[in-house]
Amino acid sequence: MKVLVLCALAAAAAAWPNLDVQNDAAGGASTAKKQHDINYLLFKVNEVLRDSNLKRLGETFNPEADTSRYTDGGAAVHKLMTELRDHRLLEQKHWFSLFNTRQREEALMLYDVLEHSKDWQTFISNAAYFRSRMNEGEFVYALYAAVTHSSLTKHVVLPPLYEVTPHLFTNSEVIQQAYQAKMTQTPGKFRSHFTGSKKNPEQRVAYFGEDIGLNTHHVTWHLEFPFWWNDANEGHHLDRKGENFFWVHHQLTVRFDAERLSNYLDPVDELHWEETIKEGFAPHTTYKYGGEFPSRPDNIHFEDVDGVARIRDLVILETRIRDAIAHGYVTAKDGSTIDISNSHGIDVLGDVIESSTYSPNIEYYGSLHNTAHIVLGRQGDPHGKYDLPPGVLEHFETATRDPAFFRLHKYMDNIFREHKDSLTPYTKEELEFRGVKIDNVVIDGTLETYFEDFEYSLLTAVDDTVEIDDVEITTLVSRLNHKDFSYKIDVVNNNDREMLATVRIFALPHRDNNGIVYPFNEGRWRAIELDRFWKKLRPGVTHIVRKSTESAVTVPDVPSFHTLIQKADAALSSGSQLDLHEYESALGLPNRFLLPKGNSEGLEFDLVVVVTDGSADAAVDNLHRITEFNHYGYRGVYPDNRPHGYPLDRRVDDERIFNDLPNFKKIIVKIYNRK
Numbered sequence: 001m002k003v004l005v006l007c008a009l010a011a012a013a014a015a016w017p018n019l020d021v022q023n024d025a026a027g028g029a030s031t032a033k034k035q036h037d038i039n040y041l042l043f044k045v046n047e048v049l050r051d052s053n054l055k056r057l058g059e060t061f062n063p064e065a066d067t068s069r070y071t072d073g074g075a076a077v078h079k080l081m082t083e084l085r086d087h088r089l090l091e092q093k094h095w096f097s098l099f100n101t102r103q104r105e106e107a108l109m110l111y112d113v114l115e116h117s118k119d120w121q122t123f124i125s126n127a128a129y130f131r132s133r134m135n136e137g138e139f140v141y142a143l144y145a146a147v148t149h150s151s152l153t154k155h156v157v158l159p160p161l162y163e164v165t166p167h168l169f170t171n172s173e174v175i176q177q178a179y180q181a182k183m184t185q186t187p188g189k190f191r192s193h194f195t196g197s198k199k200n201p202e203q204r205v206a207y208f209g210e211d212i213g214l215n216t217h218h219v220t221w222h223l224e225f226p227f228w229w230n231d232a233n234e235g236h237h238l239d240r241k242g243e244n245f246f247w248v249h250h251q252l253t254v255r256f257d258a259e260r261l262s263n264y265l266d267p268v269d270e271l272h273w274e275e276t277i278k279e280g281f282a283p284h285t286t287y288k289y290g291g292e293f294p295s296r297p298d299n300i301h302f303e304d305v306d307g308v309a310r311i312r313d314l315v316i317l318e319t320r321i322r323d324a325i326a327h328g329y330v331t332a333k334d335g336s337t338i339d340i341s342n343s344h345g346i347d348v349l350g351d352v353i354e355s356s357t358y359s360p361n362i363e364y365y366g367s368l369h370n371t372a373h374i375v376l377g378r379q380g381d382p383h384g385k386y387d388l389p390p391g392v393l394e395h396f397e398t399a400t401r402d403p404a405f406f407r408l409h410k411y412m413d414n415i416f417r418e419h420k421d422s423l424t425p426y427t428k429e430e431l432e433f434r435g436v437k438i439d440n441v442v443i444d445g446t447l448e449t450y451f452e453d454f455e456y457s458l459l460t461a462v463d464d465t466v467e468i469d470d471v472e473i474t475t476l477v478s479r480l481n482h483k484d485f486s487y488k489i490d491v492v493n494n495n496d497r498e499m500l501a502t503v504r505i506f507a508l509p510h511r512d513n514n515g516i517v518y519p520f521n522e523g524r525w526r527a528i529e530l531d532r533f534w535k536k537l538r539p540g541v542t543h544i545v546r547k548s549t550e551s552a553v554t555v556p557d558v559p560s561f562h563t564l565i566q567k568a569d570a571a572l573s574s575g576s577q578l579d580l581h582e583y584e585s586a587l588g589l590p591n592r593f594l595l596p597k598g599n600s601e602g603l604e605f606d607l608v609v610v611v612t613d614g615s616a617d618a619a620v621d622n623l624h625r626i627t628e629f630n631h632y633g634y635r636g637v638y639p640d641n642r643p644h645g646y647p648l649d650r651r652v653d654d655e656r657i658f659n660d661l662p663n664f665k666k667i668i669v670k671i672y673n674r675k
Contacts, residue, residue: 097390111146149234159561168395209402213593321415324352341423353369449597
């Protein structure tokens with residue numbers, strides 16, 4: 001049924017844009033028109049456009065004809081067109097990796113053209129024109145980045161990447177079955193399995209690293225906070241980008257350890273350049289064009305990667321960064337020093353380690369994180385002997401599939417912790433919220449997780465032609481979910497006026513894999529952020545009920561391609577308003593992943609609730625009313641003056657300081673897994 005709808009919509013697509021002419025004449029296309037255009041630009045992106053209006057634009061538009069349509073006077077489009085005419089762009093039907101410098105430059109040339117387009121007609125005309133002339137992977141990345149950051153696309157929802165480029169998310173065995181179904185014109189629904197076997201202990205946590213929602217979360221974060229971002233070109237600054245880099249990967253690492261604990265595994269060991277990589281990895285994924293993703297055997301030693309880096313170079317960069325932490329400052333390119341022995345230091349350090357264009361001295365501190373991804377990803381063919389394509393670690397979409405990703409980020413995380421532990425612990429005066437006390441915290445409902453089947457389309461995975469009808473091809477994958485629950489928090493405000501409060505909720509593993517209770521200072525570094533929100537406290541008792549579905553840490557599943565196409569085209573046909581507001585920001589963990597898996601006996605966690613002074617915390621007004629901000633901010637603006645993880649982000653030499661805080665509450669809860 002879905003396929004019949006998609007075919008009918010594609011056949012009728014020519015009529016839809018004409019219904020929106022008045023909106024265009026009034027100064028810009030409607031949200032439904034924009035959503036429609038983006039849908040069809042990305043639908044079957046390796047094939048010809050299925051929308052006749054966009055196809056006509058792609059054939060007849062001249063990007064350089066009117067440079068007044070660009071905010072940069074046409075500089076970006078002239079540059080890209082010169083590269084195109086001189087045949088210097090990457091061919092179509094070829095793999096693309098953002099970590100390949102030249103390929104990234106080409107994708108960003110198109111991004112610049114789209115970003116400098118003054119209106120929607122110019123934006124979409126350029127997109128249609130270059131779709132058929134540039135490498136498909138470069139086009140997808142440029143369009144996703146442009147839609148993420150352009151003011152023209154504020155309310156547009158990007159289709160799920162696992163349905164746009166399913167080869168990066170789906171096992172090759174299932175892709176092969178999809179091709180067989182297409183060739184025989186037989187509808188098919190195929191079961192996807194996680195890589196490896198029960199002989200591999202890492203298989204127990206494959207449901208986490210190989211979850212398509214988690215893969216999407218990782219690539220979405222790097223789209224929102226790209227390492228190539230340049231303030232001068234983009235016109236604005238990404239607030240606390242370096243600190244956000246630290247926090248997103250810290251949370252991935254501690255959540256992975258919580259999943260390991262749920263499955264009776266020890267925390268992941270950090271990676272060491274001088275030691276053996278014990279765990280190999282067979283991705284069981286293939287490029288659309290370019291062959292299989294390379295495998296890595298067990299027990300190999302790091303080798304230098306030709307044309308990328310020597311292992312000793314990475315050791316030198318690490319040493320320089322650790323020296324900076326020990327001295328409390330980094331050295332800028334001009335020789336000046338930047339103090340990092342403060343709350344802002346983590347932001348500078350994040351820029352240095354990633355490194356992004358925000359790094360104050362990339363020539364000296366290098367690019368430890370990005371280079372390490374390439375080096376680790378190439379260990380299957382470090383000298384290019386077999387001319388293999390990039391490994392899974394060279395794509396943000398696929399990186400978390402490899403357990404070595406978490407070893408690499410445990411290594412990075414320990415460097416960040418070295419910095420955090422060098423800072424002076426918070427005093428009681430810095431932690432307390434005068435006149436405010438948490439009276440009680442309870443969980444309404446059972447903290448219970450389970451596995452469910454999720455179905456997504458593989459329609460765009462197979463080669464196609466307009467002469468052959470589509471058949472429905474989908475895959476089923478098992479994924480973790482949890483039952484809804486609520487926090488009930490009673491807060492007493494003994495002040496004689498209304499107070500703005502920040503409510504921060506964390507889960508800390510209570511015991512290690514040997515059953516030993518974690519000391520508070522160890523547990524707090526492993527804290528999983530569950531929620532953060534602002535609330536007005538009237539004098540007296542305020543009863544707060546916060547639903548798990550309201551968490552600022554998570555986002556819902558983006559609607560499928562089928563749903564987005566159906567909703568946008570139905571809105572155009574009827575002239576009604578398209579409302580996809582709850583999906584506009586995909587920046588966050590899947591809401592299914594709010595809780596770790598737990599186990600059948602009930603895995604113990606310390607549930608920590610801290611209520612802090614919202615008037616001192618808030619960087620934006622009216623946060624108790626605004627819902628757009630999640631824990632990474634909104635469109636480059638970060639709402640919280642406090643560091644990520646506050647007040648558990650600094651070392652705790654004596655946990656009694658927290659036990660005596662009236663605005664701090666800790667209870668033990670259990671998370672159950674029901675298969």
